Amino acid sequence: MNIFISGFALLSVLCAVLFIYTRTALTTISDAAFKNFQRVYLVVYLLAMAGDWLQGPHVYALYDSYGMSSHQIEVLFVAGFGSSMIFGTVVGSFADRYGRRANTIVYGILYGGACITKHFNNFYILMLGRLLGGIATSILYSAFESWMIYEHHKRGFDQESLGNIFSNAVLGNSLVAILAGLVAQTFADNFGFVAPFDVSLAVLTLMTIIIVFTWSENFGDKTGNWKQNFSNALSAIRNDTKILCLGLIQSLFEGSMYIFVLEWTPALTPKSTSTEKQESIPHGHIFAAFMVSIMIGSSIFKLLSKYTNVESFMRIVLFTAAVSLTTPIIFKGNQVVVFAGFLVFECCVGIFWPSLGQMRGKYVPDDLRSTIMNFFRVPLNMIVVVILLQNLQMKVIFECCVAFLMLATVCQQWLFSSAQISQPMETKKSPLPKEAEALLTESESMA
DSSP: OHHHHHHHHHHHHHHHHHHHHHHHHSOOOOOHHHHHHHHHHHHHHHHHHHHHHTTGGGHHHHHHHTTOOHHHHHHHHHHHHHHHHHHHHHHHHHHHHHOHHHHHHHHHHHHHHHHHHTTOOOHHHHHHHHHHHHHHHHHHTTHHHHHHHHHHHHTTOOHHHHHHHHHHHHHHHHHHHHHHHHHHHHHHHHHOTTHHHHHHHHHHHHHHHHHHHHOOOOOSOOSSOHHHHHHHHHHHHHHOHHHHHHHHHHHHHHHHHHHHHHHHHHHHSOOOOTTSOOOOOOHHHHHHHHHHHHHHHHHHHHHHHHHSOHHHHHHHHHHHHHHHTTHHHHSTTOHHHHHHHHHHHHHHHHHHHHHHHHHHHHHSOGGGHHHHHHHTHHHHHHHHHHHHHTTOOHHHHHHHHHHHHHHHHHHHHHHHHHHHHHHHHHHHHSOOOHHHHHHHHHHHHHO
């Protein structure tokens, strides 16, 4: 158990050092308009994530306290992923057509409704809550980013500053996750397992009010219906290998990540014999260590972005993530090595989120952004549902994750090659520098 607490302390120091170094060594953005835009977005986004984090730790415990069987609880969890998988693409299309701001408000309403259903000890009402939560999750991971990227482009901010927003979002999200876990535990201890969901409802209500008064509306393709948007999204994926690669990387990496979330506890829990009591592990310290690792990853992303492009270094990151999840396969039962491998994986997660967001901002068209992003959540959720329903051994599950991450590495190499090929063409199409354009205009006027 000491290794987990020591690991958390060491990582916290490393995270603080990296954060201070990136703040002093890297050039800060002084544009007041950009800082205000980033602040407006991050406040809403972090409240949205807090509403999600507050619920996560006590969903299983609440169902169990209601006397639900393990099979019923499993069905409820699968229903959430299935709902996100089935309705995700339609929800994305609605966001593009009817407005991303409106879609984020719908997120607050749906997830708030899911919180209310937790007050009822009824399987079918709880099932309704899981369905609402699944739809809300699809909105959370598409509409907010789509709104921000569109506004970022519309207001003419520098492309590099987009990575800064994503990095700060990952950093803030990790802090929010730790804080939300502490708050949820405090309310659960004092008022019961349903109390964290009431806190989440309050946070989501506050988020919705702030959106109404601070966000402007933006749209994707307002002309087509959801079928037309779906068809256009498929055409964009077929015609641009970079979009296809991004989608595959998203599905494979995030699918592995969700499976990891379900499997890290049994992987780190020591095996007990029939004569000794099952030894517990400090879940709170381990979770906090994972969040700090993600924060470290967000700082590493800023450093890597300074020296090379994201398409290049993500090949190494994805390969490292694959290797890190071989630890529970090769060193099964070795807590120190497995825990170290998991920390490396979470660090890769911290690099992955801002990197994927920056690449999506570069390659995915604005008019179909939400539709395309949710389209690739279909295979993502399918991966998780299939793995959950197969009742596989833990070793096999991690072998699947390693295979998914190796495929993601291959897709990243494909994306890197495609970007290298298209770069000369983009250079040819790029406008002349201002100095050259002035000289050309002057020579033409003299002529």
